Amino acid sequence: MDPGKTRQKEVANLPDYQNIVSKSILTPAKGCVAHHSFTFSLNPYVGCAFACKYCYVMEMPQAKFRGKEWGSYVDIKSNANVLLDNDIRKAKKKGQRISIFMSTATDPYQWKEAKERITEAILENLLNFINDIDFLMIHTRSPLVKRDIELFKKFGDKILVSMTIETDSEKYRKIFTPSAPPIPARLKALKEITEAGIPTRISISPMLPMTKKVAKVFKEATDTVVLDTYSLCNGGSGDRTEQMGIKKIYEEINLPQWYEKDAYKKILPILEKEFGHVNTIKDECSKCSLFLT
Ligand code: SF4
Numbered sequence: 001m002d003p004g005k006t007r008q009k010e011v012a013n014l015p016d017y018q019n020i021v022s023k024s025i026l027t028p029a030k031g032c033v034a035h036h037s038f039t040f041s042l043n044p045y046v047g048c049a050f051a052c053k054y055c056y057v058m059e060m061p062q063a064k065f066r067g068k069e070w071g072s073y074v075d076i077k078s079n080a081n082v083l084l085d086n087d088i089r090k091a092k093k094k095g096q097r098i099s100i101f102m103s104t105a106t107d108p109y110q111w112k113e114a115k116e117r118i119t120e121a122i123l124e125n126l127l128n129f130i131n132d133i134d135f136l137m138i139h140t141r142s143p144l145v146k147r148d149i150e151l152f153k154k155f156g157d158k159i160l161v162s163m164t165i166e167t168d169s170e171k172y173r174k175i176f177t178p179s180a181p182p183i184p185a186r187l188k189a190l191k192e193i194t195e196a197g198i199p200t201r202i203s204i205s206p207m208l209p210m211t212k213k214v215a216k217v218f219k220e221a222t223d224t225v226v227l228d229t230y231s232l233c234n235g236g237s238g239d240r241t242e243q244m245g246i247k248k249i250y251e252e253i254n255l256p257q258w259y260e261k262d263a264y265k266k267i268l269p270i271l272e273k274e275f276g277h278v279n280t281i282k283d284e285c286s287k288c289s290l291f292l293t
Contacts, residue, residue: 014049014051014069014071014072014073015047015049015051015071015072015073015074016072016073016074017073017074017075017076017112018073018074018075018076019075019076019078020046020075020076020077020078021077021078021079022077022079022080022083023083024083024086024087025042025043025044025077025080025083025084025087025122026040026041026042026083026084026087026088026091026098026100027040027041027042027043028040029041029099029101032281033101033104036101037099037135038099038100038101038135038137039091039096039097039098039099039100039134040087040091040098040099040100040101041100041101041102041103041104041105042100042101042102042103042108042122043077043102043103043104043105043106043108044076044077044080044102044103044106044108044113044118044119044122045074045075045076045077045103045106045107045108045110045112045113045118046062046073046074046075046077046105046106047063047066047070047071047072047073047074047075047106048070048071048074048105048106048107048110049071049074049107049110049111049112049179050071050107050110050141050142050177050179050180050181051070051071051072051177051179051180052176052177052179052180053176053177053246053249054176054206054230054241054244054246055070056240056241057070057105057106058070059240059243059244060105071179074106074110074112076112076116076118077118078118080118080121080122081118081121081122081125084122084125084126085125088129088132092132097134098129098132098133098134099133099134099135099136100126100133100135100136100137101137101139102119102122102136102137102138102139103139103140104139107140107141107142108138108139108140109140109142109144109145110142113142113144114144114147119148120147120148120151123148123151123152124151126155127151127154127155130154130155130158133158134158135158135159135160136155136158136159136160137159137160137162138152138159138160138161138162139162139164139203140161140162140163140164141163141164141165141177141180141181141186142181142186142189143181143185143186143188143189144189145161145163145189145193146189146190146192146193149192149193149196149198152193152196152198153196153197153198157199159198159199160199160200160201161190161193161198161199161200161201162200162201162202162203162226163186163189163190163200163201163202163203163221163222164186164202164203164204164205165183165186165187165190165202165203165204165218166204166205166206166207166208166210167183167204167207167208167209167210167214168183168210168211168213168214168217168218169183169208169209169210169211170182170183170184172208172209172210172253173208175249175253176208176249187217187218187220187221188221190202190221190222191220191221191222194221194222194223200221200222200224201222201224201225201226202218202221202222202224202225202226203225203226203228204225204226204227204228204271205226205227205228205281206228206229206230206241207227207228207229207263207264207267208258209253209255209258210267212270214267214270214271215270215271215273215274215275216274218271218274218275219274219275223275224275225271225275225278226278226279226280226281227264227267227268227271227278227279227280227281228280228281229261229263229264230246230259231261232264232280232281246259247259264280268280
């Protein structure tokens with residue numbers, strides 16, 4: 001059976017949504033996030049309806065403790081905006097630099113954001129502190145992100161919108177992330193954001209099987225890509241992915257060569273021909289303990 005169809009069936013009636021009251025919204029950065037000079041991560045939700053099969057967050061202690069299937073629940077941090085005021089004031093008082101990665105353990109523009117608008121409210125509030133904020137990176141795989149173009153503009157050069165697009169192939173996207181938004185919609189949204197003058201990039205993370213057209217297709221939407229694989233940005237050099245059994249999916253679709261650690265070396269020159277130099281995350285993150293979703 002098509003592994004993509006199996007997964008769609010698994011999450012058909014999911015997730016369960018609930019409002020929660022959090023204690024804080026800015027979390028001190030660590031691991032890979034800190035290595036990239038971010039001082040805080042910001043997650044408006046707990047859990048993620050996109051339910052990517054390779055998502056490392058499901059292996060983290062909080063998700064394990066929950067005891068529910070990843071993608072089957074999403075907690076909405078209904079007091080996020082109130083907390084943001086407090087957390088920013090606290091950081092300022094301590095003289096901390098405020099460089100925020102939104103988000104590391106959820107997607108800030110997952111389906112529920114269209115109604116709840118938690119992320120939008122956070123952005124509006126962050127603009128109240130624009131002089132105190134060094135940088136904000138928006139990390140998402142949702143075309144909903146284009147809704148907030150006018151807010152992004154107000155951040156000037158203090159913002160980067162990073163769209164995760166792991167492949168140019170919808171066929172493979174549906175196998176690995178059947179509940180995530182389609183690639184053409186992501187590309188279209190990112191193109192609009194780029195054309196609005198907002199700094200953007202595509203994060204190929206993790207690299208999935210793709211076609212040779214990938215560079216030309218991606219170049220339509222942005223001038224910058226960053227490449228990551230299961231092992232380039234992974235404290236165990238791919239061990240965690242190995243434990244999750246992702247390799248089996250590659251075997252089922254008869255593409256085991258795409259799972260090999262140096263598979264990215266075939267794609268890198270194709271990307272570099274179109275984009276010039278392409279960063280991989282390898283050097284900075286060899287000891288990271290947190291996967292950039
Ligand atoms: S990889 Fe990102 S978008 Fe996918 S399930 Fe995990 S948090 Fe959500």
